[in-house]
Amino acid sequence: xxxxxxxxxxxxxxxxxxxxxxxxxxxxxxxxxxxxxxxxxxxxxxxxxxxxxxxxxxxxxxxxxxxxxxxxxxxxxxxxxxxxxxxxxxxxxxxxxxxxxxxxxxxxxxxxxxxxxxxxxxxxxxxxxxxxxxxxxxxxxxxxxxxxxxxxxxxxxxxxxxxxxxxxxxxxxxxxxxxxxxxxxxxxxxxxxxxxxxxxxxxxxxxxxxxxxxxxxxxxxxxxxxxxxxxxxxxxxxxxxxxxxxxxxxxxxxxxxxxxxx
Numbered sequence: 001x002x003x004x005x006x007x008x009x010x011x012x013x014x015x016x017x018x019x020x021x022x023x024x025x026x027x028x029x030x031x032x033x034x035x036x037x038x039x040x041x042x043x044x045x046x047x048x049x050x051x052x053x054x055x056x057x058x059x060x061x062x063x064x065x066x067x068x069x070x071x072x073x074x075x076x077x078x079x080x081x082x083x084x085x086x087x088x089x090x091x092x093x094x095x096x097x098x099x100x101x102x103x104x105x106x107x108x109x110x111x112x113x114x115x116x117x118x119x120x121x122x123x124x125x126x127x128x129x130x131x132x133x134x135x136x137x138x139x140x141x142x143x144x145x146x147x148x149x150x151x152x153x154x155x156x157x158x159x160x161x162x163x164x165x166x167x168x169x170x171x172x173x174x175x176x177x178x179x180x181x182x183x184x185x186x187x188x189x190x191x192x193x194x195x196x197x198x199x200x201x202x203x204x205x206x207x208x209x210x211x212x213x214x215x216x217x218x219x220x221x222x223x224x225x226x227x228x229x230x231x232x233x234x235x236x237x238x239x240x241x242x243x244x245x246x247x248x249x250x251x252x253x254x255x256x257x258x259x260x261x262x
Contacts, residue, residue, distance in 0.1 A: 003218070003253045005031075005246070006062045008189070008229040010038040012238045020050060024057035030243050031250065034060030036187075036227045037086065038094070041070040041078070047085035054087065062225050063090035063161075063187065065131060068097060071117055080124055089126055090187070092161050093117070095133040096146065107141045107149045114150065118158050129159025131189065137170025145170075151181050160184040160221075163229065164208055165191030165199060174208065178216050185221035190249055191229045199232040202241065204248035214252050226253060 007027055009016045015023040027035060037050065054061055064083045071079060071093055083091050093114070101107040114130065121128040136147040147170075151160055160181050164174040166189075178185065192208065194201035203210070217223035228245045 001218070001257060002224065003257055004033045004060070004062065004225045005250060005253055006034040006036055006060070006225065006227045007032050007242055007245075008036040008038050008065070008227050010065075011228060011230050011242060013038075015238065020045065021053040021056060024053050024059055026239055027242070028057045028059055030239070030246050032059070032228075032242075032246065034062045036063040036065060036092075036229075037061060037088070038065040041066055041075070041082065044082065047082045050086045061086055061088040062227060063092050064088050065092045065094045067094055068100070076117065076120065080121065080126060083126060084124075090159075091121060091126055091128050092159070092187075093128070093130050095131060095136060098135050098139045098146075101139070101141060101146055101149075104142050107146060108153070111149055111153045114154055114158065118155065122157070127157075127159060127186075129161050129187070130154075131161040132163050132166050132170075134166045134170035137167065137172050147177075151184065156184055158184075159187060161187050161189060163189040163191050164213060165189075165193035165206075165229075168193040168207065169199070174213055175216060178213075178221050182220050183222055185217060185223050187225045187227065188217050188221075188223045189229045190226055190245070192245075199230065200234050200236075203228070203245040210249060211252055214249075214256065218256055 012023055066079055096110050101110050118128055130150050132147055137145045139146050162177055162185055167174045167177055192201045192203040192206035193199055194207040230241060
């Protein structure tokens with residue numbers, strides 16, 4: 001069992017935007033294996049620049065997260081080419097805007113298009129899936145959360161990139177979602193959340209039992225890549241928070257790595 005540990009670049013977005021190479025070197029120094037790159041494709045730096053920065057830092061690219069607008073028929077080819085050039089085989093859809101799916105028909109049309117995306121990307125050797133925001137649980141159509149529309153109506157190979165913090169914020173338990181949709185999460189987003197502090201809760205000081213989440217994700221959902229994500233800003237330094245998260249989660253992942261070699 002080879003478990004990999006990364007961080008999404010949105011968590012360190014100011015540093016990453018200013019100097020990608022320097023930011024990625026700091027990520028490596030903390031001990032992470034790689035990064036998931038989150039970009040607005042309209043203002044993304046050249047893919048060759050990011051590829052070189054990743055190689056120079058000694059990091060893997062665990063995926064490219066893009067907005068719904070960048071997997072549309074007029075943009076998807078460019079997104080696929082960009083992902084290939086930076087060296088990742090995973091493109092994840094970063095949530096569908098609620099304004100796009102207001103009726104049952106619109107929700108099903110969006111899900112059907114996700115199936116088309118899956119077919120197209122698989123033909124190019126690319127994995128794909130969906131990353132949830134809290135609104136994917138709070139936004140309901142005919143009484144059903146949009147999240148369930150997606151994963152009740154897509155094939156198993158359409159990856160469920162579950163964001164733990166967003167799930168909690170949406171009023172659902174990550175454990176229950178992982179149990180409901182087994183074998184769909186080779187990737188998992190580790191995000192802290194607490195009732196008291198919301199997204200500002202540090203991992204390890206939040207409302208999530210990380211030991212049991214990781215055990216369930218590994219054994220029930222096939223999770224092998226774990227990426228830290230946090231986005232809300234308060235009186236903290238992003239790299240300090242990244243290091244604090246690493247110190248909590250890395251020992252848990254190491255324990256499962258050791259178990260698999262016994």
